[in-house]
Amino acid sequence: MKLHIPSFVILTLVSLLSLSAAAQQDGPPYTVKPLPPGGPAPRLANGKPDFSGHWLPNGAGQGVSGRFGVDPAARGTFDPKVTPELPPAFLPGAAAKIKSMTEVERELARSSVNCMPRGLPAIWLQNPYSTVIVHTPLMMAQLFEVLNNWRLIHLDGRPVPKNPEPWFHGTSNPRWDGDTLVVESFGFDERTYVSANGWFHSEDLKVTERYSRPSMNYLIVEITVDDPKVLERPWKSAPRRWTLGNGEVYEFYCTNNKEVEELEKLKDQEAGK
């Protein structure tokens, strides 16, 4: 199944182009700009790159949503013109299942709406909030601002269980490939979605994350999703770039969620109940 590009994406791209043209004519009106690379990446005591930092899913190193004066070049985590990201190729059965969901059902399945943990890999693919990484030679702790959740990846070579319990972030098996940390994970909770819009997964889901820090201010995360019961072939993300923030991570607990109730009402109304 091919995902069609919604008209709003095209509109966005068109206005993005026209806006940058206008900006060049009048001088930059932007107050939020792309963060420069910022010198070499720090190293751990064992010589490997240190991924520690406060990372924002944009090019600005600060918040970009809800603000005026943001340079469009500072918004995304990758430039689709330079590193295009192909849509996932779903098997016919999976495509039919996704298509059969109504818009409201798809909305209710989103973790941003139902407040279930995003899990891996959605935490990297569908997360507009920041992530703190604390990295030592023996571990990498990831603190996700959204829902105030964490994930711990041990780098001390401890054995990986063969038949782990299904976790939201799976069970991780990390290794270094030069200066890139490759983390292969399997064993996922069945309730998570790979990304919004109904991309569900099977129990055979395998996720590979490739982390690198080419410079002080940049963290690159590249995700491969392998799921032979859902996908025709593995899907690979663009190398997505997070930028270093000011360290302010906020508490985000989902304790006042009225959206589910409102959408459930709408669902009942649509079903003619």
Next chain:
Amino acid sequence: MTTRTLRAIAAVSALVVLMAAPSFAHHSFATEFDGSKCRDFTGTLTKIEWANPHGFFYMDIKDPDGKVNNWSFQTYALITLRRAGTSRELFLDNIGKEVWVRGCIARNGREHYAAAGSLKFASDGILRQMGQLQD
């Protein structure tokens, strides 16, 4: 209208469209709210409910018949507001004062409930973005 004003309006509309870039839209506005039922509201801020996943603020708003209703408005997640410079303190300081907000009402017909787009406190007149009124 001057060229400058037109240019400013064009820039703001383009920015509003940009805010809807898919990698940032964390949930779909159009599923829950009706983009064809948006209007300007002016009233008095009565209280706030500052919790995630969305903040809510409440306003007493006079309808055309002169009856006052208490409306609630949904905002972005609190982190997004705070990173954009809109703090809880700012809202607390404006309780009991006049507020203008652009909002769209819910598809399920719930009364006196809307998603907030842009907002201005009469106290400082600064335009602030509270949420996005389109996908």
Next chain:
Amino acid sequence: MTGHLRITVTCILTLALMSTFTLSGGAQQPGPGQKVGIMPPGGPAPRAVDGKPDLTGMWWPNRTGIPHVENTGADVDRAALRQFDPAVTPEAPPMFLPDAAAKMKAMTATQREAAKGSVNCVPRGLPAIWLSNTYAVQFAQTPGLLVQLIEVLNNFRVIRTDGRPHPKYPDPLFHGNPSAKWEGDTLVIDSIGFDPSTFVSNNGSWFHSDELRVIERLSRPSRNYLQVQITVEDPKVLARPWTSALRTWTLVDGQDVKEFYCTNNPDLEEFQKLIEAGK
């Protein structure tokens, strides 16, 4: 699978995993009848690169160093299941102001139960995360930063240990707004600005006001021990500040803090029904 059956199966699987994966130097899960006492201190505490005690590690809220030892069938010394010896370091009960005491007394047993973090799945928050937590915490420490991973509900705290002051307008947060600095080998974390929905302890009645202030004193006197002392100030609720005993958590070697999400909670609904029925 029903919720409870699922949880039971999960527990069994977890226990099975714990008993089969014993790592070199790792905590041995004791067999039935095996004697378990207080974990020995284990030599000096490690130091971080900046010379401060390194609090990094997985910590268990009693003195056995063995997660869920009660479920192994081992013969466990009762003293080891406690965080402190009340005969040596007694912990005085909190002194409530009359109004606060009356409010607590007015709650029914069901209301109290429904208000517990362990029942309603609202984050325990500070200081209940220390005073009423039967699951592990993990610290990761780097110079100027202490990160706490809390197993229950998979929550975390980020604590800058550079002594930066409290924010001028603190938001009400579950873990408050910390200002932390080292005093010798003790990390002192002073927090203000708390979410009104948390309880100081998980008994569902010790509520707090907007003036709650929590001071944590954390130290690692030896490799295997983490000591935690909590002071609670709340002039609208307490007649005078309350200070806990020096409570000991023990190091868990070679195991993992686990994912614990509250995604399957029928308890609250049942309690709400009871509350409605009682009206």
